[in-house]
Amino acid sequence: MKSLLTRFNIAAFLFLGGLSAALAYDASVRKVDIRKPATVENPSQLPTMLPQATSENKPVIVSTSPVLLAPRSGKNPYSVQNGLPGVNVGYTYYDFQTNACMAERLGYLEDGGERYLQVLWMAAKDSTRGNRQPGFNDSRGSHYNFVDVTDPENPTATLSDWSKVELPNERAGWPSLVQFEDGVVGTPSHNAVFNGTVTKFFVNSGPGDDRFFQQSEVSVPADEALWPRAAVDGEGNVHLIYNRTLPDQSSQLAYRRSTNQGETWEPEIMFTGPSGILPVGQTGTLPGGAGGDTYAITARGPLVVVVYLDGPLRVLTRISTDYGRTWDGQNSLGLLWDAQYNWIDSTEYNDDGIPSITVYSDTIVSPSNQLAVIIDSEGIPHYIMGQTLTYIIQKGLKDNSVSGARRGTIYSVSDDAMYKDLGMFSLRYGDSLMYSMAPAGGGEWDGVGKIVSRRAYTGSSRYPQLGIDDNDNIYMAYCSMKSGDLMPMQIDTTGATADQPDSLVEVDGLFSHVYVTHKPKGVNIWSKPVDITPDGKNCLFSTVCDVVTDQMYIAYSANDMPGDRVTSLELPTMQTDIYVYPFPISSLNTVNSVSEFNTLDVECTVAPNPASNAARVQISGIHAGMLRATLISIQGEEVWSGTVQSAGTSLEFSVPVNHVGSGIYKLVMEQDGKFANQTLSVIK
Numbered sequence: 001m002k003s004l005l006t007r008f009n010i011a012a013f014l015f016l017g018g019l020s021a022a023l024a025y026d027a028s029v030r031k032v033d034i035r036k037p038a039t040v041e042n043p044s045q046l047p048t049m050l051p052q053a054t055s056e057n058k059p060v061i062v063s064t065s066p067v068l069l070a071p072r073s074g075k076n077p078y079s080v081q082n083g084l085p086g087v088n089v090g091y092t093y094y095d096f097q098t099n100a101c102m103a104e105r106l107g108y109l110e111d112g113g114e115r116y117l118q119v120l121w122m123a124a125k126d127s128t129r130g131n132r133q134p135g136f137n138d139s140r141g142s143h144y145n146f147v148d149v150t151d152p153e154n155p156t157a158t159l160s161d162w163s164k165v166e167l168p169n170e171r172a173g174w175p176s177l178v179q180f181e182d183g184v185v186g187t188p189s190h191n192a193v194f195n196g197t198v199t200k201f202f203v204n205s206g207p208g209d210d211r212f213f214q215q216s217e218v219s220v221p222a223d224e225a226l227w228p229r230a231a232v233d234g235e236g237n238v239h240l241i242y243n244r245t246l247p248d249q250s251s252q253l254a255y256r257r258s259t260n261q262g263e264t265w266e267p268e269i270m271f272t273g274p275s276g277i278l279p280v281g282q283t284g285t286l287p288g289g290a291g292g293d294t295y296a297i298t299a300r301g302p303l304v305v306v307v308y309l310d311g312p313l314r315v316l317t318r319i320s321t322d323y324g325r326t327w328d329g330q331n332s333l334g335l336l337w338d339a340q341y342n343w344i345d346s347t348e349y350n351d352d353g354i355p356s357i358t359v360y361s362d363t364i365v366s367p368s369n370q371l372a373v374i375i376d377s378e379g380i381p382h383y384i385m386g387q388t389l390t391y392i393i394q395k396g397l398k399d400n401s402v403s404g405a406r407r408g409t410i411y412s413v414s415d416d417a418m419y420k421d422l423g424m425f426s427l428r429y430g431d432s433l434m435y436s437m438a439p440a441g442g443g444e445w446d447g448v449g450k451i452v453s454r455r456a457y458t459g460s461s462r463y464p465q466l467g468i469d470d471n472d473n474i475y476m477a478y479c480s481m482k483s484g485d486l487m488p489m490q491i492d493t494t495g496a497t498a499d500q501p502d503s504l505v506e507v508d509g510l511f512s513h514v515y516v517t518h519k520p521k522g523v524n525i526w527s528k529p530v531d532i533t534p535d536g537k538n539c540l541f542s543t544v545c546d547v548v549t550d551q552m553y554i555a556y557s558a559n560d561m562p563g564d565r566v567t568s569l570e571l572p573t574m575q576t577d578i579y580v581y582p583f584p585i586s587s588l589n590t591v592n593s594v595s596e597f598n599t600l601d602v603e604c605t606v607a608p609n610p611a612s613n614a615a616r617v618q619i620s621g622i623h624a625g626m627l628r629a630t631l632i633s634i635q636g637e638e639v640w641s642g643t644v645q646s647a648g649t650s651l652e653f654s655v656p657v658n659h660v661g662s663g664i665y666k667l668v669m670e671q672d673g674k675f676a677n678q679t680l681s682v683i684k
Contacts, residue, residue: 084539084558085532086581087155089145090162092123094137095559095576096566097541098174099292099455100309100369102463103229106545106553106580107179109207116207117147117545117553118185120175121578123162141166142175142189145580146208152551152582158208165202165212166191172200174293178232183207186262188218188228188240199225199242201262215262218242225254227293233323234301238262241297241306243289244270251291252276253308257324269327271318272310279332287311290369298546299324300375307336307373307383313410313457314338315367315385317429336427337385337434339366341392342608348398355398359406363391363413364610365422365664365681368459374466374474374546376521381429382474384438384464387422387664388457389413389683412456418683419460420447421633421663424478426519426526433677436664437526438464438478442515446483447661450507452491452563452571465544467552472521475552475585477542478529481510485535487562492570504570509562511535514542516552518588527589532581538562551582600674606655606667610681613658617678620650622671631655631680632666639665657682 097103107118126139141164148156166172166189175187186203199218204211219225224245231239237259244254253271258264270276276286288311295308306318315337320327341361348357370386390413396406413419423439439445440460451460460480467475486508494503515529533539537558545553559576602621609615617629624646631640639660644653655667660682667678 084534084537084577084579085583086554086579087147087157088577089119089147089157089159089555089580090121090123090143090578092121092125092143092557092576092578093127093573094122094124094140094173094566095540095557095564095574097122097557098463099227100294100458101229101296101371102465102541102543103174103176103293104231104465104546105175105177105543105555107177107185108545108547108549108553109179109183111207114148114150115549117149117580118177118179118183118207119145119147119555119578119580120165120177120185120187121145121162121555121557122173122175123578127573127575138169138171139164141170141172142187142202142212144185144204144210144212146210147580149551149553149580149582152584155580155582157580159210163210165189166200166214174227176228176230178230178238180232180236180261184261186215186230186232186238187212188230188242188262190226190228190242197224197226199228199240201238201240201258203261216258216264218256218262218265219244219268229293229295229297231297231299231304233299233304235259235323236261237299237323239297239299239304239324240265241271241295241308243292244268246273251289253289253295253306253310255306255318255327271306271308271327277327279330280328281330282333287314292369294369294371296371296373298373298375298381301379303375303379303381305373305375305381307371307381307385309367309369309371312338313367313390315371315383317373317381317383319381334429336383337367337425339364339390343394344608356396357398357406359394359408361392361394362608362610363389363683366390369455369457370424370459370462370464372464372466372476374468376468376472376474377470378472382466383427383429384466384476385425385427385434386459386461386464387424388459389418389422390457414456416449416451416454416460417447418662419451420445421661422459423461424459424464426524428524431524433524435524435526436666437519438476438480438515438517438529441481441483442513442529442531444483445481448483448508449481449486449510450491450493450562451481452489452507452509453567455567463540463542465542467544467546467548469548469585473518473548474521475516475518475544475548475588476526477514477516477544477552477554477556479512479514479540479542479556482513482531482535485511485513487511487536489562490570491563491568511538511562512540514539514554514556516554516583516588518585518591520591523591525591527591530587530589532583533558536560540564548585550586551584554581554583555579556581600669600671600676602669602676604669604676604678606678606680609679610683611655611657612683613656615655615657615680616652617655617667617669618650618652619669619676622646622649622651624648625671627651627669627671629653629655630668630670631657631660632668633660633663655680 124140143162171192202212228242252273272289290309304320345360368386368388372384394408425434490504517529542556565571
């Protein structure tokens, strides 16, 4: 197994940056209806079921969605085989948008019976900067367009070209769109300057206006405030999170609030590290941040919700119930997912006469750096968390009783084929189960091909973005591959640094596709994903407007070669086009109705987990009689079943997995019409 693994140190896994704007719509003579969600009732009554982030509490249990029947196949109503769906709103030679979590880039508004979208994207229109010239790419920045989507089958970009929002001589970008009640759009941008990188905040004057002006500098030079994300609440307050690089070079997640559309900002609050704010009554020190833009933020009414990855690869959430005024309430910090490793091997040796040891963990499904969050009308957050494969190698003194005796590094599995059966998890705040969804290739990838430019600590499904309609149905777009959609190409697979020569190898690169799926209110089942983009085009960085009508409003990038050139510098410079696509929700796959399971109240352990040949199940709390066990794949396929007879209140039996592929499976145990679920990971 270890020969298949390329090891990456988490401390070095993220580092990059980039963005741009453009006939003005006369907002002064029309009344603009900004679509706002329903009022959130009793936000202080959020559930209290999340464990403390500073504790050793186990994470929530994982379950797959109980989809046992194949849903009907959905189809795209607009032809995409001969072209890309939607309207082209601009182009860029800088083909990258995020290190990890995609930002919100779309704002929806109505004017009478007309519908519009305001769009921001990171772009650079100077093609010569793709030739590895030294220095910053000053043409990179945030760009704006205004799209008429009244006729969803024929969307129209009202601006024929876009230009850069920020100053022309500053390398800038990383927009995160917020839209105020008057239709004004605001966006943060991090700008590289002589003595550091600062985050600035820009606004236009109203819908359709591509002339932005700087409101403020959120941070001062040398703060290194990078990769901002913003949200606006029901009072119009702007909430900003960003990666703060401190003098000791540690990466921490920071937060600031503005109550006047970004003109001024309240003092900075840290969410990670030794200065990380804790709920009243909690003590301890929080780990540092994961670096990069491994976080997402949303707001609705008085609620502000942040989800993020920290240094130990745990997913945490921050919640404010009072428009961001306070972040230290009882339920303001929670641990959503903490991967549980098992130590399975070790090597002892002497280091200059000191007894030392190297300890190896198992390889398990763990959180990736792909995250998203949205809030429903009842004030409940819904989270999306990507899946990846990691393991730990720990080195140090054999005597582990000494404080700080050993240090461990989390490594990422590099073999793309091992991600064939992975996807993402969804979690409703307060629930005890996470549900598998958004599988690789829409659930149909054969594991063949190279995921070009897939970064460490990501998986085979990337860039989730959420939207919600008036009925609290939740919608999502994400990027993944498609079986057989390949291009022979040469890439550098060594992970060498930029100052080392490329070691090019021939691979079958996988084109990326955009998939859409949805979850109706009140159920935990997600629909079978629909592929909305054509073969032979590399479609990445999907973003979804958080307002869904009879359409999902989606933006994405597209070019003619797998991967992105910011991650894979050996790729040729080429134009990348940006599209906005209104996708009709009637063309999503239906979700099978499944009656709620009656819970079988038992205690159950599965070991080893992950397993490669067989797993041993120990269950207690049952009664004498027959128990049926079924193993179900992430696609809902039954891959094994068996019945065992219990003579008392406990039982032990074996589940063979030598005949199934690597991936996540749900083990369902049923007795007298009641069910218990356990997740079983298989690694080959």
